Amino acid sequence: MAKRAAPEVNAGSMADIAFLLLIFFLVTTTIEKDKGLLRSLPPIDDTEVEPPVIKQKNLFTVNINRNNQLLVEEEEIPITELRQATIDFLDNGGGTNQAGESCDYCKGERSEASSDHPDKAIISMKHDRETTYEKYIEVQNELVAAYNFLREREATRLYSQYYPNAEKVFTAMLEEKEKNQFSKDEVLNERIETIKKLFPMKLSEAEPDKK
């Protein structure tokens, strides 16, 4: 008897099956895109060391009450003005830092009544237990925005020649760091640290009063 060739399997519907699966996964996929404000908490300090005295003028107090009203430096202001007020405070440069250097990159008013140096400027934030989380994040966002604005300005001043096409130089630097996370770029890291040092984020949060 003649040997019959095995009949060929029709693979034409393979594409259909694959499409069906593809569409299922397309629909169920949610590309995770969680973003948020990254903050560090202070470690618990049990030592009984007297905290150093901070001059009132180097302290920028932000209070939120239970009705979500904002009190900044003993004055009630709308949240839209918080960012500029924070920038003015940080950028004031009225005096010298710990090492006795005056802030030569500050562009503020150099007023005697406001902060001495970005190194010394501390933002102290306090909220009530019944403040809503939404308002709390909004305020945090404005404070971080003030720091980002100033860091962005310094990055543009110092390093814009390396990033001629970037609109936001500091953001571009951070993105590059993100891209090269497996091959460490020492120069870039150093530059980012330099910028961060010019305006160190000193944001302290007081615990809300317990009732």
Added chain:
Amino acid sequence: MSKFRKKDKGGLPAISTASLPDIVFMLLFFFMVATVMRDSSLMVENQMPNADQVEKLKKDRTIFIFAGKPSSQYKQFGQEPRIQFNDAFITVEDVQSSVSQGIVEMNEELQSKVVIGLKVDKNTNAGLVSDIKQELRKANALKVMYISNNQKVE
């Protein structure tokens, strides 16, 4: 006569679709790999607040904590905002142990870089968040990320 005589016109040649399954399979595998099935179902209302100064979250080193009012199918837990960790409601006192447990279960080289992702409903009282943060300090998990929607703040 010539070797390079034009072929007689026979209409458009049919496009071969033989590689179509390959292309589709390639896409299929991509989406299969990229798909994350939700591992813990939300038991609380979870609407994030808005912020625009945000950073991206690295998922591999993150432990999530949810907080908010219990959602409608969990009404029996009351109206007060609750904390959810993995698949259960926990109390403030349990946060420390749960987070420590979560850290131990993580990849070893990432344990020191752990970030706590706080997914808190925007109508929650900030006092609850501050309680959670206090517990996180006790657990020595000091990096927190307030997860938020990346939208312009009006």
